[in-house]
Amino acid sequence: xxxxxxxxxxxxxxxxxxxxGTGVGGAGFLDSYTYRENGIPIIPGSTIKGRxxxxxxxxxxxxxxxxxxxxxxxxxxxxxECLIFGRAEYRKGCLCFDDARPVQEEDEHWLGVRSGIGIDxxxxxxxxxxxxxxxxxxxxxLVYRGRISGAxxxxxxxxxxAVLKDAFAYNYxxxxxxxxxxxxFQTEIMEEKQECSTP
Numbered sequence: 001x002x003x004x005x006x007x008x009x010x011x012x013x014x015x016x017x018x019x020x021g022t023g024v025g026g027a028g029f030l031d032s033y034t035y036r037e038n039g040i041p042i043i044p045g046s047t048i049k050g051r052x053x054x055x056x057x058x059x060x061x062x063x064x065x066x067x068x069x070x071x072x073x074x075x076x077x078x079x080x081e082c083l084i085f086g087r088a089e090y091r092k093g094c095l096c097f098d099d100a101r102p103v104q105e106e107d108e109h110w111l112g113v114r115s116g117i118g119i120d121x122x123x124x125x126x127x128x129x130x131x132x133x134x135x136x137x138x139x140x141x142l143v144y145r146g147r148i149s150g151a152x153x154x155x156x157x158x159x160x161x162a163v164l165k166d167a168f169a170y171n172y173x174x175x176x177x178x179x180x181x182x183x184x185f186q187t188e189i190m191e192e193k194q195e196c197s198t199p
Contacts (some may be wrong), residue, residue, distance in 0.1 A: 006152045006157065006160065007148075007193045008147065008148045008149070008161070009146070012143065013141065013143050014138045014140065015184040015185060016182055017138050018034075019136045020035045020137075020176070020182065030113065030131075034134075034137045041137035042078050052088065052167040053085045055166070056166075057071070059170060060079070065159075068080060068082070076156075080159065084160060093150075094153070094160075095152070096149055102144055103145050111135060112139070113135055114136050115132070116180060118130030134176060134177070143188065169183075172184060
């Protein structure tokens with residue numbers, strides 16, 4: 001099957017600060033640091049890919065894409081989810097998801113700290129030792145820009161673009177603390193480019 005080059009650039013406009021953790025806690029004040037590259041908080045491509053994959057799976061499960069959207073779970077599955085994102089341990093997807101970086105690479109004035117406490121659901125009081133602090137990045141109107149690129153079989157090209165647009169529209173938050181108001185965003189621009197520029 002002939003592959004057609006595809007390059008999509010998107011922008012995520014934050015509505016609230018976001019926390020994409022490193023999985024490493026700090027000694028002392030911070031329990032979880034924000035993921036950074038060269039000191040600049042970024043949203044890893046794997047996070048974007050995971051959120052979009054979950055959205056495509058939910059939309060396909062609701063029947064949005066008919067029979068072509070339902071994953072059969074077999075080695076030779078050709079559903080949209082497997083085509084775009086790949087199958088675990090079997091084959092890679094046709095698209096690569098680059099890290100999303102802030103458009104305004106200013107100093108660290110948009111880094112913050114969010115504290116919280118765990119509540120015991122049965123006693124309805126604060127749990128012992130459940131106070132936590134996480135580092136957050138951004139806030140209202142900070143824009144992250146990212147790119148999705150790869151080679152898609154020509155017959156699926158338009159459908160893949162439509163599915164990705166649906167998946168972005170389905171998502172409204174990412175990262176830690178979504179139910180606590182962190183990581184809410186709006187997809188500002190999602191457009192196809194003729195040529196992929198260097199990120």
